[in-house]
Amino acid sequence: MNYGFIRVSIAVPKLFLTNVDKNYLEHKKIVEKLSKTHTQVISFPELSLTGYSCGDLFHQAKLQNKAKNSFIKFQEVSEKFPNIFIVLGTPFAYNGALFNCAAVYNNGKLVALIPKSHLPNYNEFKERIYFQSAPEITKKISISGIEHKVIFGKHVVFTSEQDEKFSIGIEICEDLWGVEPPSGKLALNGANIILNLSASNELVVKTDYRIRLVRQQSERSICVYSYVSSGLGESTMDMVFGGSGMIYEYGNNLGEMKPFSLDNQTLTVDCDVDRINQERIRNTIWGENTILNNIQHEKYFFKTKNIDFNSNTLKRNIDPLPFLPHIKNSDQLNERCNEIMSIQANGLAMRFQRSKVKNLIIGLSGGLDSTYALLVCLEMCKILSITTNCIQALTLPGHGTSELTKSNTENLCKALKVDLEEISIVEITNMHLNQLGHSGDHDITFENAQARERTQILFDKANLINGLVIGTSDLSELALGWTTYNGDHMSSYGVNATIPKTLIRFLIQWYKENKLASKKAKGILQKIIDTPISPELIPPDTESGEIKQETESLIGPFELHDFFLFHFIRRKARPGKILFLAGRAFSKKYEKEEIEKWLRVFIERFFANQFKRSALPDGPKVGSVSLSPRGEWRIPSDIDDPSLWLDDIN
Template identity: 30%
Template structure:
């Protein structure tokens, strides 16, 4: 459980209806396999000691007693195992019959947590309101405790609460109270049969509820062996973490993954919507060892966390461009300035801005000639990028202006007494600011607005010139990371019927990302590449997602990165680029504090008004020190 990872599993035993001896053996087999996998929280279906389809047989004392004995046998099989197990079983007490979750750890039944909602067939009673003690010849006195939370002794925040699938339909679901009082993992014991749409419906519910409550839900439903008199059961097992499906199993396959409780705690801190209640103080039960062991990672992480899977990619790209177009459309309508002025470099960022501004003009019913595409070649411009910029502008029907700035840059060097052969930051920034000054002045001259091109990734690491490409009248790339920009441009290239435009777009995507501020080689080849200075953008966006959006600590982030990028980047390389990224993230904040307006796209932005805010003079020492301590 090091680094806040907890391995969980949901599984459905292959039962025989009302055969508790057979069922207990199958359950014990699952427990043994889970233990060998390093599982710390195991969830089995509702009523799995007897089967969930016994109907009137649940009233039989003989079956209830056999279930109690099976529970005690199962509990004995957990002795010496560091694993919290939730098993569904029928439970008789004082003339009432409950469907309960037996919470078992290290050979003991810690408590029974009864189902709160009445069953559809009317067999089981509604859970009692208060705690009571129940007795059985098989397990002596055990608490019957509604809405209980099981808290780990050594791992802060590792709080697990059993729930039932029927509680989803309750007007007052127990989920809010449980989560408000610290439950991070919800162990859902389900009795749901298989229906045509049940998998999608259950997945949609778990996705929504886990995201709503910033929780993990581990759900196990009955599987094969259940009665098919009225239903068929598939053993659907699902694990969700804050809206993301981590694992899914069905028809004998279990679901297993690792929950990142640090991430869930980070989300809860930001929510500030939960209000705990003192009434839960006597509903907490401790479990777990005092030692915190390792947790081997098996969960799948996306290398490109901001780019969706293929089946969602088309809608994602269409909506991303629509948001950009609507943003600049509103800004033009408000100002009455209907000529977007864009500096086009032949790079992916400026290309997307041109595409979206063309769309905005289409939405306004205005000619694309209103779009002023300005290419300003200088010392670092290659024929390849210049040619692509021209092609894009011409194919879209924009007004193209080619304004070489080398002479004006040289004049400025002379004014400030800077050598033409001194390739310091001054050499680069003079060019960037010259371009921005020209674009702003052109916008004034033609009655338009200068639409900026920097993206979210460049804002994060400050890979832009202050008062150069850092500023504009409106910044429509502000809500998209570099990998998102590339995905949207690629989608446009694939769908457009314009072959010339498509070829140019694909060539732009194949061109190394560069600010083109340092001279090219004698052969006209590009020498300055952004990723040589700030690291691969796949890593940058991965760091951005995990460090800022998930609150992942430096050492943990290196561990995750090693796991995800195994075979691509070794530890030394990952530490190098995360050190660089962390340093730049802090020292470049002053650029983000004065950035232009621009639309948010996916729940994260650096807007100084509504986005991620930090002081411009905060120290990065703690983060850098943590990375320096990593053994290479």
Template identity: 25%
Template sequence: MLKVGAAALNQTPLDWKGNRKRITEAIENARQNGVQVLCLPELAITGYGCEDAFYSPDVLKRSLDTLQMLVAETSGLVTCLGLPLRIQNKTYNTVAVVANRQILGFVCKQHLPNYGVFYEDRWFHRWKAGQSAIVQVDGTAYPAGDLLFDISGIKVGVEICEDAWVADRPGPRLFARGADIILNPSASPFTFSKFQTRAQLVTDASRAFACAYVYTNLLGNESGRLIFDGDAMISSGGELLASSDRFSYADHTLTTALADIEKNRIEQSKIKSSFADDTLTVVSSFRPETSFEPQVTGNILENFEKGGHLKEEEFARAVSLGLFDYLRKSRSYGFTVSLSGGADSSACTALCALMIRLADESIGLEAFRQKLSYIPGINGCRTIADISRLLITTLYQGTRNSSEDTLNSARALAEDCGAEFLRVDIDALVNAYTDLIGEKIGRPLSWETDDIPLQNIQARVRAPGVWLLANLSNHLLLTTSNRSEAAVGYCTMDGDTAGSIAPVSGIDKAWLREWLIWLEKTGCEVKGRHIRMEGLQYVNALQPTAELRPKEKTQTDEKDLMPYPVLNRIEQLGIRDKKSPLECFRLLEESETGYRREDLYHWVRRFFTLWSRNQWKRERYAPGFHLDSYNLDPRSWCRFPILSGSFEEELEELEAYFAGL
């Protein structure tokens, strides 16, 4: 029996001292728990999201310097330390396999993700399977490449993240050479329900390769856009032995289990392999001596998966953790929200409040305060209510077009969250601008002739005041726009798009409204009880509206655009699935039978027209979190030209089809 461990780390790109400290703490925790073989995440030394800093020679040098410091901390165990490494004038994504303060060699990543949010081919080269080389580090020669390590009789192999997700993976070659343990250091961003796929991958690999398979991931909001859930798992012989609690607010988590190496070897001998591979280099070193009792942890979302609210719970926990890390890593003092009483700003405010409650559940208020000890006044806060009022400020900015309903909605939610609630009237500011410009152009502005400009000026006038409020407290101003609005540009640049971070920009409006109802009626389970936000009852009773036109015009978002579920479906078909306008319309005819054919036609035309016209807005959005299998952020998933042909020919084909020509 061998005790193995997987440590998830909350790292920060280029934070040399901090990253080294967290790795050292994880290694020491593993040692104290008797772990003999420890898996740490991909690129743990530098951080995964260094972007073009990976080109810097200084970054490569500091990575190796840090590696040497960490090697001295590895007494009595085997571990893997991820870093970029220059080999024969090319940079590779590697892990150094280290045993008892000795570097054994460097495994190089063979398969680089270059799709969706991934861009690894920009910085790294792909190592060829079956090949090895020699690399000099501080005058010492080490093997590098496609390696298997024989550590005094225990054979340890490595698949680095993407290597395990492709058909031509290293696993079969490692199995053919008798790997007892396969480590998978990963940096796998959160998306909904992805942990289930990972669990299947890990258990299937341990069964297929008759080995102990140890998988670990990064944790938290590492570099701004990507959230890592800290998923860590250990499986042996097809049995999942241990899995981590996800979305922890700690610097690291440790998951351990006992792996029956001899049992796996018996199973290996029974399997007739066609994977014989004599090109894999085997590196030998020492044998770990001791064995210990297992420590199996559970999965924090198991009950929610059974209860049918997994996505709602994951969204709450992922974004709350993302906000917490963004707050502390940017050294900001809290959050300011322009709380209109509508769904988007209400969701942002509720998530800030959940952040505090989920942090208390995860690490306790004392550790939470310690992590935010740089914030003036935080140490004097003794309760969740104290912290909420210090960290969350909301501002309701009404005009004559605002309703009592949205005012009541904003106030009720702020009170429920324990946030500071401020209210101002901005009519005088709006009038000052419209009168000033009307005077200069020689005519008064009116709703009959100037509808869009009069709507936009109200949204833009709100931005300077809420920015001022945020700056006064060194707060992050939260952008409240959602993904549906981004798709069609239903937002005012330098108005409701103002902010430092956009927590809900990766979520469509239709589902966000469902989530708010869930949070009011069901809520997160925290410390054995459900945290519901009953203050959401007011916003959940309202139809989404910008409240920018006069009240008698009864403005609603869906009247301006189209039903949000239809908008979301067109976005999926046209943007995610790359269907033409005509193909989208045909598919909608089949699936959206509750709407008139004429309406579907006009909505498809409207979507593609607005999509192509508003790419410049998506280019200017505040950073948002990647939460789904795709998003609309041109800097992380969906690139589209700012200037284009606006689907002119494609929409002509749609028109001809609709007209029966």
């Protein structure tokens, strides 16, 4: 299956300025080479057949005719590779005017010539001396030497015969720099891959500017944006061209070329047009804009061949930890992590003030979630310039509490100078279970009774001292329903509600390394990070005293579940595709059978536990995924058969 992926290539050929015959052969050589990668799209730079820096030689009929003969002859290359959509740059003289065009080939034919819309005529660029802007009318024209008619104009979208969800639009260099790039209209008319043929010279910091333009246009137009520019073969009389090339997918960098290559250079990546289409459907403003769009484009159907992808042949990186900020620059990483915590802490600060309470009540287990929630409470105190005396931490040891987590809690509060009160729930839980006539087995009733006793104590304590109960359940637990309904599921304000488990672990590590000076406090946080994740609702091992109930052994690794959650909710991917992507992302860590097992657990638990998410307390949205019923996740609580999604895994 192709799972909605399209293989796209960009190429910067070795250029021989004005030597069209040699340039033709370089183009041919690249197409032959890239065909072995099973690429479906190849894009060359602006005016790649002649070179961009020919100057007044563009007005020489000899060069114009040579370019024309060459782009007509290039149909032979396309005939040899009929399933590849090929675009190269050429000048084209028509009706007494010269145009800077993208020549489009497919199935052995020159199918279109797309003229450049915006011609730069400032600083070092003087294109209006040589070329005319694209006409507003798109039509089919006759060209001597070609039996069929060729589309000529800028209002064209190319759509795959095999898959109408895959469409291409084309613009040329300066078109991207305009106030309203043609790619915007092309995207609104269905193009989800934009090819930009460019000739952009190198200047100090210009590379960064080009990257921003490409990234922003891929985000604004919700598309794949492929950009490729002329290389070193151009004239260096006044400018140097480096052969810049990059492909962005809705703001994500899929790949970049290294500039200043003396030889042919190519880049091939697999673009997820299925993701693009789902993003457009999700974004209702996009739908409104397509209705308001008043410029209709010609549609041309081209031929391609679907690729049967597997995890070993996919040409793109799949991030196994999509919720984490993968930022190499330490200052930028600190800024991002501070931003995450600031959103949570400021949300809590506003709730604290508006509720007119005096204290924060938090239950500490010695694990990741409650520890991180405590750190958010400390940040809130800094924001409001109040002492940490308002934080009342409680440790509520029960039947499953180990000495490890109990000592973690005690040492953490000492190191952070937070008041800690201990209230055992063993006796009250036993009394409650006896009243119910419980057998004494370590069953679901035994476990949930402890969770609810803890929640009752926290809320009663809040009533007693005029406080807010801080929720500690994280996004991963809410997705899996790994909370007790009206137990740890409930709070006054859930600060972790949109923070997944993998990110919480990461943020505690970051906090330890960047926010704490005390070696003792750092050591305690590291110990908490290293502690196995557990609800501790059944007694620890009688001999060793170690935690017996490890969450990830029961429901699966959180790194897998967070991966599933991200792609299921944020990317709207179907389970079969998620399994495929996870197989690639975790190929060195998990067998496919294990991934499939836990994906089934995820789907089953996700649907079965919607009733808990339908009754979630308030909490701040921090990232792009939230399961709040008041925010962006609204589904019925009583869907009892997720077979539509489970069957897709097969």
